[in-house]
Amino acid sequence: MLKSKDLLGLRNTTREDIHEILNTADLMKVVINSNNKKTPHLQGKSIITLFYENSTRTRMSFELACKYMSGTASSVSASTSSVSKGETLIDTARTLDVMGTDVLIMRHPMTGAPHLMAKNVRAAVINAGDGINEHPTQALLDMYTMKERFGAVKGLRAAIIGDARHSRVARSSIYGLTKMGASVILAGPPTLLPPELDKLGVEITDRVDDAVKGADVVMGLRIQLERQKKGLFPTVREYHKYFGLTEERVALAKPHALVMHPGPVNRGVEISTAVMNLPDAKIDEQVTNGVAVRMALLFMMTRQKPETGGF
Amino acid sequence: MSGKFLIKGGVVVTPDGMKGRDLMIKDSKISRVGENLTANGFKTIDATDMIVSPGLVDIHCHLREPGYEEKEDIASGTAAAAKGGFTSVCCMANTNPVNDNAVVTEFIKKKAALAGPVRVHPIAAITKKLAGEELTEAGELAEVGAVALSDDGKCVRNAMRMRLALSYAKRFGLKVISHPEDTDLTDSGLMNEGYWSTALGLPGITRAAEETMIARDCILAETENTAIHIAHVSTRGGAEIIRQAKRRKIAVTCETAPHYIYATDEWVKDYDTNTKVNPPLRTEDDRLAIIEALADGTIDCIATDHAPHHIDDKNVEYTLAASGISGFETAFSICWTVLVKGGILSPEELFRKMTSAPAEILGLDAGITEEGNVADIAIIAPDAEWTVDPSKFVSRGHNSPFGGRTLSGMVKCTIAGGEIVYGGEWACG
Numbered sequence: 211m212l213k214s215k216d217l218l219g220l221r222n223t224t225r226e227d228i229h230e231i232l233n234t235a236d237l238m239k240v241v242i243n244s245n246n247k248k249t250p251h252l253q254g255k256s257i258i259t260l261f262y263e264n265s266t267r268t269r270m271s272f273e274l275a276c277k278y279m280s281g282t283a284s285s286v287s288a289s290t291s292s293v294s295k296g297e298t299l300i301d302t303a304r305t306l307d308v309m310g311t312d313v314l315i316m317r318h319p320m321t322g323a324p325h326l327m328a329k330n331v332r333a334a335v336i337n338a339g340d341g342i343n344e345h346p347t348q349a350l351l352d353m354y355t356m357k358e359r360f361g362a363v364k365g366l367r368a369a370i371i372g373d374a375r376h377s378r379v380a381r382s383s384i385y386g387l388t389k390m391g392a393s394v395i396l397a398g399p400p401t402l403l404p405p406e407l408d409k410l411g412v413e414i415t416d417r418v419d420d421a422v423k424g425a426d427v428v429m430g431l432r433i434q435l436e437r438q439k440k441g442l443f444p445t446v447r448e449y450h451k452y453f454g455l456t457e458e459r460v461a462l463a464k465p466h467a468l469v470m471h472p473g474p475v476n477r478g479v480e481i482s483t484a485v486m487n488l489p490d491a492k493i494d495e496q497v498t499n500g501v502a503v504r505m506a507l508l509f510m511m512t513r514q515k516p517e518t519g520g521f
Numbered sequence: 522m523s524g525k526f527l528i529k530g531g532v533v534v535t536p537d538g539m540k541g542r543d544l545m546i547k548d549s550k551i552s553r554v555g556e557n558l559t560a561n562g563f564k565t566i567d568a569t570d571m572i573v574s575p576g577l578v579d580i581h582c583h584l585r586e587p588g589y590e591e592k593e594d595i596a597s598g599t600a601a602a603a604k605g606g607f608t609s610v611c612c613m614a615n616t617n618p619v620n621d622n623a624v625v626t627e628f629i630k631k632k633a634a635l636a637g638p639v640r641v642h643p644i645a646a647i648t649k650k651l652a653g654e655e656l657t658e659a660g661e662l663a664e665v666g667a668v669a670l671s672d673d674g675k676c677v678r679n680a681m682r683m684r685l686a687l688s689y690a691k692r693f694g695l696k697v698i699s700h701p702e703d704t705d706l707t708d709s710g711l712m713n714e715g716y717w718s719t720a721l722g723l724p725g726i727t728r729a730a731e732e733t734m735i736a737r738d739c740i741l742a743e744t745e746n747t748a749i750h751i752a753h754v755s756t757r758g759g760a761e762i763i764r765q766a767k768r769r770k771i772a773v774t775c776e777t778a779p780h781y782i783y784a785t786d787e788w789v790k791d792y793d794t795n796t797k798v799n800p801p802l803r804t805e806d807d808r809l810a811i812i813e814a815l816a817d818g819t820i821d822c823i824a825t826d827h828a829p830h831h832i833d834d835k836n837v838e839y840t841l842a843a844s845g846i847s848g849f850e851t852a853f854s855i856c857w858t859v860l861v862k863g864g865i866l867s868p869e870e871l872f873r874k875m876t877s878a879p880a881e882i883l884g885l886d887a888g889i890t891e892e893g894n895v896a897d898i899a900i901i902a903p904d905a906e907w908t909v910d911p912s913k914f915v916s917r918g919h920n921s922p923f924g925g926r927t928l929s930g931m932v933k934c935t936i937a938g939g940e941i942v943y944g945g946e947w948a949c950g
Contacts, residue, residue: 221720299838320840321711321722322792341840343722381722404719 211513216328216335219344220385228350228386232363234506235354235499241278242501251509252281257313258306259338262288265317267473267497268338268347272315275504281512299323300330307331312512316340334511342376347507348472349382351500353390355492356427358499359468364391369421369463371455372431372480373402373442374414379472380431384410397421398431399453401442418453425463429470430455430481446479455481457488466490473497526936526948527560531568531900534575534872535890544573546896549638549939554892566934566948568900572868575876575890576608576897576937577853580883581673581698581752581776581824583845584610584641586632587625588617593829593917595632598849599639601827601916603942605849606899606932608639609880609887610827613673614646621646621657623665630666638938640897642668642885647686647697651675656686663693668883671698673752674799676734678704684741691747696883698750701734701759702800711839713786713801721790723839728756728807731800735759739766739773748772750882753826755781755800757810764819774882776824779855780846780922781811788922794835794842795911795922798828815874816865822879825852829918847918851909853901855923857930861903868903896939900948905931 212227220228241249257276259269269285276283286306288294293302299318306314311333316324321341328335339345353363360366368387374380374396384407387394394412396403397420407414415421422428433449443449450456460469469491477483486493526546533542533554543558544551584598593601602610612629614620620629626643633641645667649655651674659670670690676699677683683699690697707730712718714725735751739762742749754760754775766773780798785805788796796802803811814820828845835842856875860866866874880888887897906929911921934944941948 298833298836300836318838320838321724322839325792326838341722342724378722405714405725406716406719409716410720 212510217346217507217511218324218328218335218337220346220349220382220389221344223346225389228353228390231350231503231506231510232354232357234510235502238505239499239502241505242498247278249279252276252279252512255312255512256282256284256310257315257508258311259283259285259315260302260306261285261316261338262293262318263339265338267500268317271497271500272338272504275501275508278501279505279509281508299327303327303331307333313508336507336511339378341378343378344382345378346382346386347500347504348379349386350507351496351503352383352429352470352472353386354499354503355470355496356468359492360426363387366392366426367424368392368394368427368429369425370394370396370429370431371418371421371453372398373433373437374398374407374431375402375404376434376437377431383429384412388412395421395425397453399443399449402437418459419462422459422462425467427468427470428455428460428463432472432474433476433480435476450479454479455485457482457484460485460488468492470496525563526566527558527563528566528568528573528898528900529558531571531573533573533890534869539572539869544890544898546898546936546939549896551890551892551894551896554890564949566900570902570904571933572901572903573890574606574872574899574901575888576899576935577606577875578879578885578888579607579610579825579827579849579852580822580879582610582612582827582849583615583829584612585829586616587628591831591917592834595629595641596636597915597917598827598829599633599636599641601849601914603639603935603937604915604932606853606901606935607849608897608899608935608937609642609885610639611642611644611668611883613644613671615651615674619646619650621649621651623658623661626662626665626667637942638940639942640887640937642666642883644669644671644673644698646670647672647677648682653678653682656682656689659690659693659695663695667695668885669696669698669750671700671752673698673700676700676702676704680737680741683738684745687741687745687747687749691745696748696750698752699734699738700752701731701738703730703734706730706733711797712789713803715786715804717786717789721792723789726801728758728803731756732758732762735762739763739771742773743769743771748774751775753778753781753800753824754814754820755803755811756807760810760814760819764814767819774821776822776879777811777815777820778824778826779848779852782808782815782859783855784922792839793922794837794839795846795920797839797842797844798846799844812859812865815860822874822882823852823856824879825849827916829916830920831917832919835920845920846922847911847914847916847920849916850914851921851923851928853932854907854928854930857903858928862929896936898936899932900934900944902931902933904929907931
């Protein structure tokens with residue numbers, strides 16, 4: 211059982227909780243790989259995904275995780291709901307809450323939106339990405355992928371390359387990896403590195419080669435192409451040349467270093483197709499692990515707590 | 522409640538310091554200040570252990586009327602001001618319609634006169650609709666009682682426009698108040714840029730957004746050989762630029778607001794939208810620098826930037842939430858707690874920065890307790906401690922990040938124009 215009702219980010223999640231989620235995911239991965247993907251863990255439970263932004267893998271991953279465990283999964287898209295009629299976040303959240311929902315999973319373009327929702331609903335809330343803040347389940351599945359490969363996260367050297375300023379994956383990974391005892395170095399153009407990032411307990415550099423050198427894990431971050439229009443880097447071509455993950459650069463990492471990317475990928479920008487095709491690139495495995503980790507999380511968050519009632 | 526009052530046994534803040542004196546009020550004026558006064562037919566207010574200050578003067582607030590009466594109106598705003606010890610307040614022009622013409626200025630004055638004796642001095646816009654383009658009719662605005670010009674909330678982005686405004690307004694005796702913010706640098710920022718914006722994943726606002734505009738506007742004032750007032754200084758660098766400008770004899774004055782000496786960007790950490798304000802809460806280093814700048818005289822005065830909002834404007838995503846803090850009812854106590862109890866300013870110095878100094882900056886006839894002056898008085902219990910409960914605010918805006926904080930120094934009674942406008946029960950009960 212998690213220590214808190216909600217999973218809003220890894221900033222305020224304990225090491226113990228992360229540990230338990232990753233361990234539970236092991237069992238769930240067995241289910242996914244089995245011939246009969248059905249368990250009773252979520253029987254009688256209802257989850258809703260409420261997405262104010264587009265998503266393929268995160269949303270589907272949560273919904274399948276729920277269905278594989280016999281729960282009821284429903285989804286709301288902002289574009290086809292009352293949100294487009296001007297309903298406030300709190301009103302939408304309360305409406306969904308009182309339909310007997312156990313877990314509300316939200317993605318929102320604004321930082322802190324899930325925190326606001328969590329204060330206003332009875333259901334447990336999972337942050338599936340808020341603004342440029344956090345995307346905790348992505349970081350959990352990434353850590354699970356590392357643990358699966360290396361046996362533990364502790365002691366690993368992870369290089370995270372790209373737009374750390376606007377990346378919620380980077381922020382959650384920083385909080386998660388440092389809590390679990392990995393050392394983290396971030397690299398990207400100086401315009402895409404947030405101020406005082408080092409105070410979060412990580413190293414930063416604007417030389418990608420330096421970051422990748424000797425790393426166990428090399429993680430590329432998605433670069434939003436609109437950033438170029440705002441002047442954060444001059445051209446996509448130059449971005450790839452100096453800050454993209456190329457075969458040459460990845461070769462600087464430890465032999466058989468794990469190559470990761472949260473997706474969706476801009477091929478040839480933050481990561482080349484050749485790197486994606488390396489045997490050590492586990493981008494597809496990350497997606498599978500995403501289902502396992504989310505199954506673990508949903509299971510842990512919906513276990514009957516003795517002191518609470520609920521539907 | 523008006524009439525004849527004898528305030529007995531308090532310590533009166535006079536231009537020559539704080540002295541144990543009695544104070545008589547008659548015909549809405551201060552009729553006498555002296556020792557052991559007695560008088561027949563006067564209602565006696567026992568001010569033992571109290572400070573009797575000039576009514577506080579606020580040269581930067583938002584009363585929201587006309588146009589945003591759900592947030593505040595002139596009646597509720599002046600009632601909140603009175604509760605905070607203020608007897609003269611200057612309201613900014615970002616109403617709807619904008620106070621960019623004589624009709625709106627006159628409307629505000631008329632509504633204020635109906636609301637009661639707390640004096641409301643409208644500050645009119647520098648440019649029409651606060652759009653930063655066409656200048657407002659400064660001459661006529663001055664004639665109907667606007668006390669200054671400001672596009673507060675918006676920066677006059679075009680430097681030539683700002684230069685012309687400074688030059689033209691001087692002719693009519695109106696001071697221009699700068700809202701120093703380069704919005705290109707603000708970009709989509711929501712809080713101070715630094716460790717906490719990085720940790721919380723909120724887009725940051727660099728201090729350079731404020732500091733570059735402070736520098737620009739000081740230089741423009743120098744160029745035009747005119748005075749300028751800089752609103753809500755919140756950064757170490759901003760204070761330092763003003764310190765240098767004063768050394769160069771540029772006629773610059775400035776204010777800060779109570780929240781910049783009390784709260785920091787760390788307060789944003791639970792995404793409480795009551796911490797959203799413009800300029801944003803800064804770092805501890807900035808907070809200390811602002812306090813230093815108050816102590817060394819770089820910052821001339823304290824203004825509330827009282828910015829009330831409706832719950833619906835705040836109970837939303839941090840990105841969408843309106844900026845501002847409902848500040849009248851906590852302003853004095855925050856300053857007293859941080860600056861006086863904190864050993865930074867003497868009581869006299871603080872009262873000066875909340876009464877005569879701001880009055881002087883905008884040329885208001887207020888802020889001095891002397892025989893013959895209008896009877897504007899705040900009676901303050903200096904050692905009383907109280908806990909802020911924004912739900913009890915008289916202001917319609919309950920948006921305050923200070924809920925639950927314990928402050929010292931409490932306004933017990935406020936008299937404006939010889940009438941008790943707050944604390945009648947305490948004074949006469």
